[in-house]
Amino acid sequence: MYEDMDPTDLALLRAAQDGIPIVPHPFRELGERLGLDEGTVISRLRALRESGVVRRFAATIGHRALGIVANAMIVWRVEGDIERIGGIMASFEEVTHCYQRATCEEWPYNLYTVVHSRSREECEKIASRISEATGVKEYRVLFSEREYKKTSARI
CATH class of the missing domain: 3.30.70.3460 (Alpha-Beta Plaits)
Known part of the structure; x- marks a missing residue:
């Protein structure tokens, strides 16, 4: 199902689906887990959002x-x-x-x-x-x- 997807984007989505850390630079921290710099994480997530793969980023409230x-x-x-x-x-x-x-x-x-x-x-x-x-x-x-x-x- 996900075979056609870029492996880096897929790894990024899998890492992000468990939540973005509440820290001053959450995308930097997310990138460090994947060996990516902060700018790359942001640009890839932006492209995924613009393409419709990611619909939105949202907080979940209990x-x-x-x-x-x-x-x-x-x-x-x-x-x-x-x-x-x-x-x-x-x-x-x-x-x-x-x-x-x-x-x-x-x-x-x-x-x-x-x-x-x-x-x-x-x-x-x-x-x-x-x-x-x-x-x-x-x-x-x-x-x-x-x-x-x-x-x-x-x-």
Whole structure:
């Protein structure tokens, strides 16, 4: 799968996926592990980002430590302009994921949003606000009961 990728870029991505160190020169430190100078690391990561291999650099926040303990997937039955409605749903700051999915006879929901909040009640209120904003009245709020695994994509 990764055979066509430059071996140095692949090694750089593998090293970076475990996190960038919080130090004054994180790319220098990352480069030292790989035998690269800081400028080379930065230019290669920039090129990977510009080519679309790397979509973004982001910090991961421990949401549970901040009191964000309620997670809900809200499934919506959208009829009509799903692109427009999906855009409205995705614009809510509480929505972290918004996906269109195929339906089946037993499960008519075709748009999925994920929200995180401090309580189940807040998640329900967010769902109600989204419903009001979009006019979509048929939805279900599904709460996480237990987390078994949470990781980012790995190469």
